[in-house]
Amino acid sequence: MKPAHPKSLAAAIRHQLQRDEADMVAFASDLIRIPSENPPGRAYARCARLIASRLRELGLSVRTLNPSGVGPCVSGTFGEGGRTLYFSGHYDVVPAQDRAQFDPVVRKRNLHGRGSADMKGGIAAMAFAVRALIACGFEPKGRLVSMSVPDEETSGPNGTVALAAAGLLERDSLGMLTMEPTSGVVWNANRGVLSMRVVVRGRPAHVGLHFRGVNAFRGMLTVAGMFADLEKAVSERRTAFNISPEAARRSVLLLGGEMAGGHNFNVVPECVSFTLDRRPNPEEDFDAEREALFDIVKRAQASGIDCEAELFQEGRSAATDADGDLGRALASSIRGVTGRSARFELCPGVLETRHYAALGIPALAYGPGLLSVSHGPHEFVAVDKLLECAEVYALTAMRLLSQDHGAFRPGRARRLH
Numbered sequence: 001m002k003p004a005h006p007k008s009l010a011a012a013i014r015h016q017l018q019r020d021e022a023d024m025v026a027f028a029s030d031l032i033r034i035p036s037e038n039p040p041g042r043a044y045a046r047c048a049r050l051i052a053s054r055l056r057e058l059g060l061s062v063r064t065l066n067p068s069g070v071g072p073c074v075s076g077t078f079g080e081g082g083r084t085l086y087f088s089g090h091y092d093v094v095p096a097q098d099r100a101q102f103d104p105v106v107r108k109r110n111l112h113g114r115g116s117a118d119m120k121g122g123i124a125a126m127a128f129a130v131r132a133l134i135a136c137g138f139e140p141k142g143r144l145v146s147m148s149v150p151d152e153e154t155s156g157p158n159g160t161v162a163l164a165a166a167g168l169l170e171r172d173s174l175g176m177l178t179m180e181p182t183s184g185v186v187w188n189a190n191r192g193v194l195s196m197r198v199v200v201r202g203r204p205a206h207v208g209l210h211f212r213g214v215n216a217f218r219g220m221l222t223v224a225g226m227f228a229d230l231e232k233a234v235s236e237r238r239t240a241f242n243i244s245p246e247a248a249r250r251s252v253l254l255l256g257g258e259m260a261g262g263h264n265f266n267v268v269p270e271c272v273s274f275t276l277d278r279r280p281n282p283e284e285d286f287d288a289e290r291e292a293l294f295d296i297v298k299r300a301q302a303s304g305i306d307c308e309a310e311l312f313q314e315g316r317s318a319a320t321d322a323d324g325d326l327g328r329a330l331a332s333s334i335r336g337v338t339g340r341s342a343r344f345e346l347c348p349g350v351l352e353t354r355h356y357a358a359l360g361i362p363a364l365a366y367g368p369g370l371l372s373v374s375h376g377p378h379e380f381v382a383v384d385k386l387l388e389c390a391e392v393y394a395l396t397a398m399r400l401l402s403q404d405h406g407a408f409r410p411g412r413a414r415r416l417h
Helices: 006-020 022-034 042-058 116-135 162-166 208-211 216-234 288-303 327-336 354-356 383-401
Strands: 060-066 072-079 084-090 105-107 111-114 145-149 174-178 184-190 194-202 252-263 271-279 306-315 316-320 344-347 364-365 380-382 413-416
Touching: 006 022, 006 383, 022 042, 022 116, 022 383, 042 060, 042 072, 042 116, 042 145, 060 162, 072 116, 084 116, 084 316, 084 383, 105 413, 111 306, 111 383, 116 145, 145 162, 162 344, 162 354, 174 327, 174 354, 174 383, 184 327, 184 354, 194 216, 194 288, 208 380, 216 252, 216 288, 216 306, 271 288, 288 306, 316 354, 316 364, 327 364, 327 383, 354 364, 354 413, 380 383
Parallel strands: 084 145, 084 174, 174 364, 184 344
Antiparallel strands: 060 072, 072 145, 105 111, 111 380, 184 316, 184 364, 194 271, 194 306, 252 271, 316 413
């Protein structure tokens, strides 16, 4: 078969995606109906089975991998031999505020439901991007692998982390593109993450005999005040990476995302806990920032407060150069589809791209959803954005997998500090 001219292939891809719109929305809707909430990590097997079945129907060669034993990852491959380009998406979602969020509905060309933006809509878009390439007769020089994983919402221990630890991600790959809700920009870097739970203990007593107790709440106020001083100091630091608005440049320490404690209004509280979420900018020394958190706990203990801390999430910053072949292919595709120049920014949170960057694999995020509605009670994704991003994904793969890769310029991908 004579390969199609790139312009005619691009037009064919757009037309194929337009024909597949209803099926793409139906796939995303079927995924939304599965309550794959994390935590605790439920319905993973059911979600993986649906993805595997649908990818087979779309013409991909499918494998289900489970290196951790509890987190099925679905790999769908198009092409043979050569180097690999990864499309990666996570099928776990944050817990719903209302069970009705698992009943997807399309209103005014917006698909509503938990995971529509983050990122079951993205999984559907990447699947139909590959489907469009197959249907249009594209012959890749290498392999395009669609990887659907669990556990991203809790840092990926049974998903991408497990795949990397088992050697199931190819270090010499062309790169990875993930479909996070980037609100129209490309995320080529991410902050680090240090999430901690602090527990302060006291001794219970009836309010009338309060002098016999030790008030854990008062101890918590003291410890939290020490962290608040650190919060004020780190908020003065600014990243040099592109990110908007200006306030987003500040380094982050969030206090009190979760709080618990006490048994009754008339009992001296014997145990109080709170969380903190530290997001160091890429320029900051990760190990030093980690030590600063534990140093506060040690100082509180030395002052006589009975407290301890558990670090339950940890990840370093990472970045991929925008001017490598992956970045340039994605930027060209975005301009070709949207008519706008791609804007590369630092993600305000943490990304799975860091696990690929730690292996030296270029990794970027670009997706159809809005970060502002993700995780919220009114999550949605625009159907037109699903189509637009699927076209961008397909064209990016076409650009990278149409060439021989002897002179491939990946651009630096690195874990920072």
